[in-house]
Amino acid sequence: MLHRWRWMLRGSCVAAAWLLLSGSEAEGYRWNLPAWVPPPVVPADNPMTVAKVELGRHLFYDARLSADGSQSCASCHHQDKAFTDGQALTVGVTGEQGARSAMGLANVAYLPTLTWANPQLTSLEVQALMPIFGEHPVEMGMAGREAELFLRLQADATYRRLFARAFPQEAGQGDAALYSLSTLTKALAAFQRSLLSFDSPYDRHQYAGDASAMSASARRGEALFFGEKMECYHCHGGFNFTDNIQHLRLPLVERGFHNTGLYNVDGRGSYPADNPGIVEFTGEDSDRGRFRTPSLRNVAVTAPYMHDGSIATLEEVIRRHYAIAGRSTSGAGQPSPMRSELLVGFEVSDDEVNDLVAFLNALTDTRFLNDPTHGNPWPRAVRLPSRE
Structure with missing residues (x-):
């Protein structure tokens, strides 16, 4: 042991x-x-x-x-x-x-x-x-x-x-x-x-002033990402695109754990017994199904997605998970009642999905x-x- x-x-x-x-x-x-x-x-x-x-x-x-x-x-x-x-x-x-x-x-x-x-x-x-x-x-x-x-x-x-x-x-x-x-x-x-x-197209566009670093589609996706419709930035904000952060200039450490409604085994928001979230360490039932927010830097090359690798593509993450406020595995087909209040779902068009994925692709640092x-x-x- x-x-x-x-x-x-x-x-x-x-x-x-x-x-x-x-x-x-x-x-x-x-x-x-x-x-x-x-x-x-x-x-x-x-x-x-x-x-x-x-x-x-x-x-x-x-x-x-x-x-x-x-x-x-x-x-x-x-x-x-x-x-x-x-x-x-x-x-x-x-x-x-x-x-x-x-x-x-x-x-x-x-x-x-x-x-x-x-x-x-x-x-x-x-x-x-x-x-x-x-x-x-x-x-x-x-x-x-x-x-x-x-x-x-x-x-x-x-x-x-x-x-x-x-x-x-x-x-x-x-x-x-x-x-x-x-x-x-x-x-x-x-x-x-x-x-x-820290050398993605987004970095070169945002911080180095390179207007050509991101496509028009990626720039539209950026507006969606940081907008109130999809609210991605609430959990994936800051220079590392996560709400878990510590560094020299930050007086307090920030830690973020969220239930994204990935499972709803029994209709009450339960998660598989071998993957319950941070409740395993905190003992608090409200922590069931809560996992750490990953950084989205280089996310385009890190498939499959979610903590259990259960979603194959970024398009599926957007359409079949966040757009419906968390997928469900319950017989009733309802999202987990324990999912984060930040997940409210949204209507999304094909063009918007393509633009958001283009923005996420722009977080890839090929030099790294x-x-x-x-x-x-x-x-x-x-x-x-x-x-x-």
């Missing part, structure tokens, strides 16, 4: 005060952000460094972090899909299927809550432990095999160099300190914080999707040696 090792990071990741770092203060690390984007917040015990990000990138793409050497973090987070995987639900090394889809990692540094339905999981350092060592569901399957994992890493000359550069203080304390859950998760978290996406600094650094697939 996770409690076997969670205590090892509790002091550093939970009790540590948040240190607000600008690019010039983060030990030489430069965020390279546009002027209109505030720097992220970084935990005091894990400042950003180039060496730490590079180590994290190698770890992220290394299948040796899984029990049988078949999966890496990147197996469920593909760069060309904005670090989602194109699947409705994730599947682990044992074949066990998860209850939710893989979330995109673009601009994850700005998110105060990191998963669909766990409001208590707020640290990238802690979250990194879940796919590697978690047992419900099993993803990478390394629970109880921590020592084996670190032996694998120590055996690689590339890692011996990268770990020592990223954690020079720990390197002077011996292998036990250098190859640990703490250094592993800090490096993975640092790499994920470096995944910044192809940036080699975010890609696989290994010259070939890294797997465990054959046991045959």
Whole structure:
């Protein structure tokens, strides 16, 4: 169970005060952000460094972090899909299927809550432990095999160099300190914080004054998106298109969880037992069916949609879900009575659907999707040696 090792990071990741770092203060690390984007917040015990990000990138793409050497973090987070995987639900090394889809990692540094339905999981350092060592569901399957994992890493000359550069203080304390859950998760978290996406056609049009960056259709879709008819912006607002946000210039963290009326199993607004929403952690019945609002940046490449991957296209999301104020699976065919009051439904024409989709397409940052600094650094697939 996770409690076997969670205590090892509790002091550093939970009790540590948040240190607000600008690019010039983060030990030489430069965020390279546009002027209109505030720097992220970084935990005091894990400042950003180039060496730490590079180590994290190698770890992220290394299948040796899984029990049988078949999966890496990147197996469920593909760069060309904005670090989602194109699947409705994730599947682990044992074949066990998860209850939710893989979330995109673009601009994850700005998110105060990191998963669909766990409001208590707020640290990238802690979250990194879940796919590697978690047992419900099993993803990478390394629970109880921590020592084996670190032996694998120590055996690689590339890692011996990268770990020592990223954690020079720990390197002077011996292998036990250098190859640990703490250094592993800090490096993975640092790499994920470096995944910044702010160069979409919308950004160039809105902030750089490039009038040609968006089509006329996309501009009409923008008006619909930010208008009162569809009210998309209420939950998908701000520079990251979500109501979950934290950054240097924001005095208070904002967190948004909503029931979008995706299910209505018994006519009373219930959700499937294996996917109930944040009620699983809060115990409040009013939280049944409430999930975190995802960012819409790069949304065009992150299908299928919703937390369970149950809607295939953006057109269907608009027509068959939000336009009818939440779909229903109840026998009576009624939307969930627990759906957010922000979902009121709307009439929509074919042209309006096309325009709104054109706007959502304009949130795609192709430079981010192809940036080699975010890609696989290994010259070939890294797997465990054959046991045959």
